[in-house]
Amino acid sequence: MPFLKIYVHIVFSTLNRIPFLNSKELRIKVWKHIKENASNKGIFLDMVNGYSDHCHCLISLGSSQNIEKVVKLLKGESSFWINKNQLTKDKFAWQDEYFAVSVSESMIDVVRSYIKNQEKHHQKKTFAEEYQEFIEKYDFKMKVLAKAK
Numbered sequence: 001m002p003f004l005k006i007y008v009h010i011v012f013s014t015l016n017r018i019p020f021l022n023s024k025e026l027r028i029k030v031w032k033h034i035k036e037n038a039s040n041k042g043i044f045l046d047m048v049n050g051y052s053d054h055c056h057c058l059i060s061l062g063s064s065q066n067i068e069k070v071v072k073l074l075k076g077e078s079s080f081w082i083n084k085n086q087l088t089k090d091k092f093a094w095q096d097e098y099f100a101v102s103v104s105e106s107m108i109d110v111v112r113s114y115i116k117n118q119e120k121h122h123q124k125k126t127f128a129e130e131y132q133e134f135i136e137k138y139d140f141k142m143k144v145l146a147k148a149k
């Protein structure tokens with residue numbers, strides 16, 4: 001049995017950044033469901049939280065998992081569950097794109113704290129501003145431009 005500790009911080013938004021998850025009660029319900037679903041699927045989801053238009057997850061990949069499949073499972077099942085239970089007025093969907101960055105062992109607690117404090121964080125900053133910071137901080141802009149060439 002392999003021993004792995006590969007942490008990844010994943011961020012994905014609602015379709016067109018529509019604030020579907022517009023109440024704290026709804027967000028708590030959705031995050032709890034995502035956590036339970038991840039556990040049922042053998043995904044180690046260390047932390048999940050977000051705001052009205054996006055979700056942050058800190059996961060640790062298993063030896064047979066890859067980021068794309070994990071994200072698909074989390075987003076696909078949760079949007080199905082939200083719609084099946086009619087938790088939003090309009091049809092719910094997550095955006096196709098997402099961020100995924102590796103997290104070093106020394107930064108785990110910092111990332112956990114960041115994810116835990118999303119409500120407070122987004123009283124000062126919009127997801128659009130956070131998104132732009134991620135693009136710049138992790139140099140995603142260069143990757144997007146290189147891919148387009």
